[in-house]
Amino acid sequence: MNPSRDPATLPPEFTQRLERLFPPHIYERVLQSFSSPKTTTFRVNPLKTDASSLQKELESLGFEIEAVDWLPGAFRLLDPDQRRALTESGAFYEGRLYIQNLSSMLAPLILAPRPEEQVLDLAAAPGGKTLMMAGMMENRGWISAVEPVKERFHRLKRNIENAGAEIVHTYMKDGRSVGRACPAMFDRVLLDAPCSSEAKFSTLNPKSYAYWSPRKVKESQRLQKRLILSAWQSLRPGGRLLYSTCSFAPEENEAVVDHLLGKAPDAKLLPIELPIDNQMEGLVGWEKKRFAPELERARRVLPTEEMDGFFLALIEKSL
């Protein structure tokens, strides 16, 4: 498969599923986003510097950047040709900045961990969200970051050391076992679940969807259902769980959260306020399957020229 600007190169079974999921005007937009290059965005690491010093440092080196007005500490790189130079800059190497899609930054923003809390990141590598949470917690408290895949685990460790995130403790473990091992231990749990990644497919990188199939979506769902129950078990009463994926598939999103709601009478979905326009509430046109009405509170972030597609659900455990 060769890189192409034509969305017609995506697997037809995949685009048909999207067509059933979204209203026509959104479907067209989503489809086009798979063939457009994305703006590079990044985040200041407040454990090493502050946004205005970072901005001055990068501008003095000739980088064309702009602060994202709805997300303090986030920037966009205006000149796409400077991406390579950014990844070779001292600020990048020394962990003063972290390149991250804006959609990914929404998960910590909505979970909102605070200093001194006990936090679990159940699927953590390479660590972008873990590090953002360590910054929000001002390096005070405790973050357990779990990742079972060896190479990814070591990358996570390197990123944490480089960022100076001293409150992060890493565990090379399967997230499915954590709930049983650490019941009711955490104030906040992030489950940024392994998924089919279909909201990040790009026709410019056909490898991104080379192995996609409806069967893969179902396989992801099986793992996600077990991970969400483990995440729930590890959460203390009164605590909050943020479930996110970079997939559009209801099987990997609503169905997984619905599975938890069916097993946990103490689970309640909370409304989510996102500071962006490109979002969609609830489900449109997804065939016969019905989910708990509360699922309307979950959000899909629609892809744009600078944001990947994303799904977010915030769930609270009753006291």
Ligand SMILES: C[S@@+](CC[C@H](N)C(=O)[O-])C[C@H]1O[C@@H](n2cnc3c(N)ncnc32)[C@H](O)[C@@H]1O
């Ligand atoms: C979407 S990525 C996480 C991205 C990360 N939160 C970030 O922002 O950098 C999902 C991660 O889950 C890991 N994973 C796969 N199976 C897992 C399991 N059984 N338990 C925990 N994590 C798992 C994958 O290796 C992958 O690193």
